[in-house]
Amino acid sequence: MDPLDPEYDPAAPRTRPPQRQRPPRQLPVSQPGAASPGNGQLPIRPPPPPPGPPPVHLAWSEHRDPNGSFYYYNSITKESRWERPAEYRPPPPPPRPPMAGAPAQQILQTSKQLKPAGTDENSERKATPPSAPASEHPIGMKKLPSTKWTIVLTSKDHEFFYNMETKESVWDMPDEIGDLIGQLIAEAMGVDIGEDGDEFHSEAEPENEPKEVMDEEVDVNATGTASKRKAEDNEEAEGVAKRRKEDEAPEPSGDEIKAEALTQEQKNEEFTKLLREMDVSPYSTWEKELPKIIHDRRYTLIGTLKERKQVFEQYCKVRVVELREEKKHKVKDTKEAYLSLLKDEVTYRTRWDDFSRKFKRDERFARFDAKEREPLFKAHIAALKGNELERKRSETRAAKDGFIQLLRETKEVDVDASWRRIKRLIEDDRRYQAVRSSGEREEIFREYIRKLTEEDEEHQRRLEKERKERDRKAREEASLREREAQVRREQSRLNRERNMHRESLQKEDATTLFQTILVDFVRNADAKWRDARSSLERDSRWDRCRALDDMQKERLFSDHLARLQEKRLAAFHSALKDTTDLTTTWDQVRGWILQDPRARKLASSDDLDELEDVVKRTFERFQAERKEKAQSDLLELLRENNFVKFHVKQAVVETRAKSLEKGEGEPKEGDEWGHISLEEIMKVLMEDKRYIQLDAYVEERDRAVKEHVRDLIRTYRAERGGTVDRTLVHMGK
Known part of the structure; x- marks a missing residue:
């Protein structure tokens, strides 16, 4: 039911x-339009045919x-x-x-x-046209x-x-x-x-x-x-x-009493056994597998559907893992059987077509994966061929070793032995016959003779080495004695140097201390040693400078005065740099420079004429050095500027090329000036301040530029087979 x-x-x-x-x-x-027989209407229609797929x-x-x-x-x-x-x-x-x-x-x-308007109960029973399927x-x-x-x-x-x-x-x-x-x-x-x-x-x-x-x-x-x-x-x-x-x-049955005595874990185990006995698929759903297990009494051991589904899901997880392991073992077993077939029936000369045709009905062949049969067969063949090759190589090595042993046992074999004579002596030995190729026998013999020669040479080298080792030890003993004497001399030298170094350190300390005394007492660059010495000797630090003699102290005094003078000149030069340029004359600065305290320190007396004379000489010397420095900077600029070099070099190349085109041979010196634009060179150089600072000496600056260009022309004209000639070759192409 x-x-x-x-x-x-x-x-x-x-x-x-x-x-x-x-x-x-x-x-x-009821179908539309049908009624029961008791109502006096048409009998109920039979049910429609079963639906298709x-x-x-x-x-x-x-x-x-x-x-x-x-x-x-x-x-x-x-x-x-x-x-x-x-x-x-x-x-x-x-x-x-x-x-x-x-x-x-x-x-x-x-x-x-849902009925259309105007219909009654009788009209409801009328058949609906098949062309209007109902929703x-x-x-x-x-x-x-x-x-x-x-x-x-x-x-x-x-x-x-x-x-x-x-x-x-x-x-x-x-x-x-x-x-x-x-x-x-x-x-x-x-x-x-x-x-x-x-x-x-x-x-x-x-x-x-x-x-x-x-x-x-x-x-x-x-x-x-x-x-x-x-x-x-x-x-x-x-x-x-x-x-x-x-x-x-x-009354409760015995099975129910037994079920009540089970724990929840035991119930789950019984339910899991039921699933295994019925071979429930772990890849299916609960609803599809339910008819397989519902008739068993162990189904009712678990009270609720939710708990049964939980046990079912856990069973599915465990069963999936087990099936995978079974599949792996099955694949492994089939592979081992196939490998056993290969080991029993295949040699390194067997071909795949012959093997597959001969054993296609063999169970070990048929059960293995078709995609892996041929690759595994080829791998097995490769291994067999490798083993066969290794076997042949082993046999060849064994035969060669036996032949070499035969040569060692033959007393007549030495470094001067000939193959023709030795061959007649050993040709009856089985170790001789084990090497099948006569050429290989001779080659082994030649190699053995070379080895004997090398061993003899090695013996001679070893004797020579021993002789050299004895000579070396003798030299080492002599050298050791010489070294001991040298160490004694070195020790004496080091003692002297240590003493000298100690004295040098004492002198340095005394020099530093004396310079400090000079800084404290001597602040006038016009001071005299005789006048200053009396005041210096009264200082308590004078006695600590005993490491210095009088000459050294006087020299340090002079150096101190020179540094004071340099500081005065540096201050004076700094004042001139800030207020003058290369074109400034003495008359332009005379009025204010004599009033500057940095200029007044240059003279040792208060005489204005002497002060003016000293300051004027110092000013003119500074201007001359300043101009000389500017000219040196200009020459450095010309040497560094690559544009000038390129421009002059290009002019030399073009001049030589045109001369060659005209058939005039080597151009005359000076023809390159026709291809050189001094204006363009000056325009490039004007971007550097080292060029601009000589604006007051335009003629001298232009003369220096022209002289530099002339030197470059001579340099590039003298090149042969270098850059200029290669450039000419490219231009000719």
């Missing part, structure tokens, strides 16, 4: 005899594996893939089912609202016992779940009714999964509960039939409820 059928009685005993079970009744669905986009469905990843399954081709197919369409949202309380009336009212809509509702959930059937043979309290509609089965659905399916299959009915009903249900929990099935086009069916079901439910009151509570 279908547990979702309206005539299914959940309160009836679970162990009814087979002859008392009624066949499941089909859901009566679903469309392609409905054949694909989305599922989740135990690791949480989504995959897609085709119910027609039985294909599974990870990528989402282009034909896949997600299911539409479930339609809004009718309100609880009066489902039949509301569905009927909904169907009436998907609810045609029936099945209420689940002891829950607020109902199963709604649509016009396209789809089902969804509707909560009559929260008004929620879902496609997937809610967890709270999973146990109930499983129990109903098990009973419909004729399997008793437990004597306790608490899983479906509560003992605290009132007597009139069967009336509320009976399935309601409504046809939107046959409300009369539905009402009649509901009345019959209610009467049957009342009778079943009375029979349940009269029945005594059954």
Whole structure:
């Protein structure tokens, strides 16, 4: 019996005899324009033919594996893939089912609202033209016992779940009714999964509960039939409820007592054993694998559907890992078998075509991956060839070693032996015959003779080395004696130098101290040593300068006066740099320079004529040095300027090229001036201040520039086979 059928009685005993079970009744669905025979109308039409295969986009469905990843399954081709197919369409949202309380009336009212105006009840039963297919809509509702959930059937043979309290509609089965659905399916299959009915009903249900929990099935086009069916079901439910009151509570079975004694961990282990025994696929879903395990009593050891799913998911994770390991071991076993076949049947001369044709029916060949057969075969052949080559090389080395040993044992073989004579002496020996090539025998003999020669030479070198080592030791002993004498001399020298260094340090300290005394007492550059010495000797630091003699002290005194004079001149020059240039004359600065205190310090007396004479000489000497410095800077500028060099060099090249073109030979010196632009050179040089500072001496500056250009012309004219000639060659091309 279908547990979702309206005539299914959940309160009836679970162990009814087979002859008392009624066949499941089909859901009566009235077709438009059809009526029951009792009303005197036409008989009900037969049901339409079964639908064909679903469309392609409905054949694909989305599922989740135990690791949480989504995959897609085709119910027609039985294909599974990870990528989402282009034909896949997600299911539409479930339609809004009718309100609880009066489902039949509301569905009927909904169907009436969809009727065109001016139709009556008789016109409703007329057949709808096949060219106008109706949209998907609810045609029936099945209420689940002891829950607020109902199963709604649509016009396209789809089902969804509707909560009559929260008004929620879902496609997937809610967890709270999973146990109930499983129990109903098990009973419909004729399997008793437990004597306790608490899983479906509560003992605290009132007597009139069967009336509320009976399935309601409504046809939107046959409300009369539905009402009649509901009345019959209610009467049957009342009778079943009375029979349940009269029945005594059954005694718990031994299996139930054993199940109650198990811990939760043991229950999970039993449930996992059930999944393994039924070979439940870890890549499938709970709903698809449920029929395999629901008939087993171990299914009921875990009380809730949520816990069963958790154990199922854990089993899937563990089973996936196990299957992968099994696959790896299987691949490894098949590979080892294939390698064993190669080892037993293949030589290094075997070809792949012959091998594959000969052993294509061999189980070790057929079970191995076809893509890896040939590469592994070729790798094995390469290894065999390598082994064969190594074997031949070993044999060749052994034969060569034996032949060399034969030569060592032959006393007649020395550095002067000939191959023709030695060959006749050893040709009967098996070690001679082991080397098959006569040329190779002679080559080995020649190599052995060369080795003997090298050994003899090495022996001579070793004797010579020993002789040299004796000579070296003798020289080392003599050198050691000489070194000892040298060390003694060096030690004496170091003592002298140390004493001299000590004296030098004392002299340096005395010099520094004496210079300090001079800085403190001598501040006039015109002071005299004889006059200053008496004042210096009165200082307490004079006695600490005993390391200096009188001559050294007088020299330090003179150096001190020179530094004082340099400072005065530096101050005077600084004043001139800030107020004069190269064109300034003495008459222009005479009026103010004599009043400057830095100039007045240059003279030792207060005589104005002497002061003027000293300051004038100093000024003229400064101007001369200043001009000389400017001219030196100009020459440095000319030497550094690459433009002048390039310009003059280009003029020399062009002059020589034109002379060669005219057939005049080497040009005369001075012809290059026709290709040199002094104005352009001057324009480039004017960007440097070293050129500008000689604006007062234009003639001298221009003369220096021309002289520099003339020197460059001579330099570039003297070049032969260098840059100038290469430039001419390129110009000729």
